[in-house]
Amino acid sequence: ILGHLDDDIEYIDGIKNNRASASKTGIYSADTVLVPLEDxxxxxxxxxxGKNTITIDLNPLSRTSKMSDISIMDNIVRAIPYMTKIAEDLKTQDKKFLIEMVNEFDNEENLEESLQQIKLKE
Structure with a gap:
């Protein structure tokens, strides 16, 4: 478990609660971070x-969703196993294809589509 040793802890500037702590070899040095709960x-x-952020949130209008590079609109219990399956499937894809896929993703469009899906279910 990363971050359980005091000498492995750094603090992220600007966070004023106990979630400011981060493992040097984990969140602190990562280029992409999954924020699994609304925060x-x-x-x-x-x-x-400067980190890329992926969040899981039920609300496409939340600050969490809007601040993210990739917002996943779902319950965390459903999202994590599905993300794992997708990652397994993508491991065999060509790197160039994956880079194109990432570059084409637009989180604002994603949030708008999520809002439209919510409206359809009303």
């Missing part, structure tokens, strides 16, 4: 510190 403060600070 607008952390998502915003991680983004400002």
């Amino acid at each position: 607008g403060d952390r998502a915003e600070i991680l983004k400002k510190s």
